[in-house]
Amino acid sequence: MPLRLLHTSDWHLGHTLHDRERDQEHHAFLEWLVAHAVAERADAVLIAGDIFDSANPSARAQAAYYSFLRRLRVALPSVAVVVTGGNHDSGHRLDAPRSLLEELGVRVVGAVPRDATGAIDVGRLVVPLTDASGAVAAWVVAMPFIRLQDLPSAALGSADGVVQAVRALYDEALTCARAARQPGQALIAMGHAWFEAAQASSGSERKVQLGNEAALPATMFADDVDYVALGHLHLAQRVGGRDHVRYCGSPIPLALDERTYTHQVLSVELAGGSPAIVRSHPIPRTVPFWRIPQERTAASLAEVLAELQALPPRVPNQGLSDLPFLDVVVTDTVRIPNLRAQIDEALVGRGAHLARLLDATPRPPSRLPAHLAKDSLAEVEPEAIFLDYWERERGGPPTEAVLSRFRQVLDLARNGGAP
Ligand SMILES: [Mn+2]
Numbered sequence: 001m002p003l004r005l006l007h008t009s010d011w012h013l014g015h016t017l018h019d020r021e022r023d024q025e026h027h028a029f030l031e032w033l034v035a036h037a038v039a040e041r042a043d044a045v046l047i048a049g050d051i052f053d054s055a056n057p058s059a060r061a062q063a064a065y066y067s068f069l070r071r072l073r074v075a076l077p078s079v080a081v082v083v084t085g086g087n088h089d090s091g092h093r094l095d096a097p098r099s100l101l102e103e104l105g106v107r108v109v110g111a112v113p114r115d116a117t118g119a120i121d122v123g124r125l126v127v128p129l130t131d132a133s134g135a136v137a138a139w140v141v142a143m144p145f146i147r148l149q150d151l152p153s154a155a156l157g158s159a160d161g162v163v164q165a166v167r168a169l170y171d172e173a174l175t176c177a178r179a180a181r182q183p184g185q186a187l188i189a190m191g192h193a194w195f196e197a198a199q200a201s202s203g204s205e206r207k208v209q210l211g212n213e214a215a216l217p218a219t220m221f222a223d224d225v226d227y228v229a230l231g232h233l234h235l236a237q238r239v240g241g242r243d244h245v246r247y248c249g250s251p252i253p254l255a256l257d258e259r260t261y262t263h264q265v266l267s268v269e270l271a272g273g274s275p276a277i278v279r280s281h282p283i284p285r286t287v288p289f290w291r292i293p294q295e296r297t298a299a300s301l302a303e304v305l306a307e308l309q310a311l312p313p314r315v316p317n318q319g320l321s322d323l324p325f326l327d328v329v330v331t332d333t334v335r336i337p338n339l340r341a342q343i344d345e346a347l348v349g350r351g352a353h354l355a356r357l358l359d360a361t362p363r364p365p366s367r368l369p370a371h372l373a374k375d376s377l378a379e380v381e382p383e384a385i386f387l388d389y390w391e392r393e394r395g396g397p398p399t400e401a402v403l404s405r406f407r408q409v410l411d412l413a414r415n416g417g418a419p
Pocket of ligand 1: 012086232233
């Protein structure tokens with residue numbers, strides 16, 4: 001009987017995007033995930049880190065996590081869940097309810113586990129999975145995000161040393177799993193790290209110690225590892241061209257630039273010895289992400305305003321959390337002084353929420369000396385710096401009233417702030 005797994009990661013419960021909460025999107029995703037796990041008759045759900053957006057998640061974010069675990073259990077009583085900690089999580093916070101969650105078939109490895117003597121407890125990184133008949137069908141190396149303090153200090157001197165030490169820890173855990181493994185049982189690894197040649201998003205993945213300069217090689221997983229469920233990168237992708245070494249990506253866009261991603265859950269079918277069959281299931285997006293201009297990379301203010309005015313009107317009972325995220329980029333020939341006000345005005349009554357306004361209009365070059373050495377700074381008049389700044393930011397000189405107010409402020413500053 002094949003073993004069916006669902007692979008997900010990087011939920012970032014509690015996330016906010018440009019000050020907007022994501023609770024509703026997360027709620028819709030978790031409801032979908034329960035239904036999907038039932039439809040797939042999943043034997044296990046693997047959650048590869050970054051459950052929460054922060055180490056100190058809100059009560060609401062924690063409630064979303066725990067109520068998901070319960071709903072899944074009620075809907076699919078035989079399902080196993082394996083949760084590992086990511087770089088955003090507090091591993092110890094995830095571990096705190098570990099013994100309670102184990103009663104519900106949820107295995108948690110939040111932080112790299114240690115025994116009573118303080119040594120790494122490799123055995124606790126290895127979790128058995130049972131199939132529908134109750135027999136052990138797979139062994140999972142449930143590796144959480146590895147922090148520098150988890151590694152021997154001698155390894156920390158170089159990126160190479162860090163990579164070697166991380167590999168050694170994976171090797172130890174894989175060796176432990178291989179020792180337990182019987183013929184016909186699958187071997188699975190989980191990880192929350194940066195693997196080489198992986199494609200990152202521009203903003204939302206925090207550069208961690210295993211960043212570009214210390215990426216892990218996909219080849220560290222030998223051919224006997226049937227599937228590697230990775231977290232950390234928000235774009236779903238294969239690693240090193242291997243179909244069974246995968247990032248599943250985040251379930252919702254965590255940055256405006258991630259709007260083009262196909263957010264997905266991976267379903268993995270393992271049948272005794274044959275290669276894993278991996279299928280991708282797109283997650284329905286409940287809140288749209290729009291960018292203006294839509295079809296082009298650059299548009300003038302007039303063109304942008306025309307597109308904004310063509311947006312659908314706001315429906316009377318549409319709350320903020322229902323409104324599409326809107327990313328507006330203006331690329332004009334001169335800087336527009338009251339750009340934000342013009343954009344806001346065009347959006348009155350439209351069914352979209354301005355998340356970001358970027359003025360990509362090229363700034364004229366500064367006329368100030370390129371490098372102001374410390375001893376020459378005194379030679380630059382504050383008013384010249386102010387005029388240069390104002391002109392570049394606002395596209396023209398300040399009015400007489402603004403300039404006179406600037407001179408008053410400067411005078412105050414020079415006279416020690418006395419009125
Ligand atoms: Mn993440």
